[in-house]
Amino acid sequence: MNPLLEVSGVSVSFDGFRAINNLSFRIGRAELRAIIGPNGAGKTTFMDIVTGKTAPDSGSITWDGSRRSVFARSEARIAREGIGRKFQKPTVFEEQTVQENLLLALKADRRPLAVLRYRPFRQHLARIEELAGEVGLSNALQRRAGELSHGQKQWLEIGMLLAQEPRLLLVDEPAAGMTLEEREQTTAILVAAAKTRAVVVVEHDMDFVRRLNCRVTVLHEGAVLAEGSLDHVTADRAVIDVYLGR
Incomplete structure (x- = not known):
């Protein structure tokens, strides 16, 4: 089966520094993948390229099998085609309720006239309740987002991205600052999401990566250093030398 996303021989430099160096990467249509590596390995630049922020x-x-270059399109076009990205720091509308945040994110007609006339239908509210259940916020729909814990805000943002029905979800260090219980819930959310879409998780926390129980790609100096199960890559001498031994 053809991969959903395939990156082939991509390189990008900034002021003479090669951030991505002949990088190749592929992920299936319903797959969970973790990306690890030392600071400066190219993890953020990789996500910038895939989402159109940086042109290689x-x-x-x-x-999705198209030979047309994704990075030749605008960031907004890329998002509409089904690539969603969650940054490390959660970005939600803190004065709005959880329900209102999810409604705002719901995939819908965003043309000016349609937005002015928009009223949530029963199916929209049902979808919001479904999303809230998927991210563990069913009992918080009427709470202001600003009242949520750090972990709950992370879940809300993931829910907002899922509301847009992405086919590929890029998630940056979701476990940072979370309690053990919140990490367990976050693991469940991401594993469930990857059953119907591709999910790429960039993470430093090896315990969290182990919980994900997925294929791991190790980046170093802008290229793939190793790939396989977590046990496989952590036993690799090159990975130990450049990353785990630090």
């Missing part, structure tokens, strides 16, 4: 100098990105 060379190489190609194939999206």
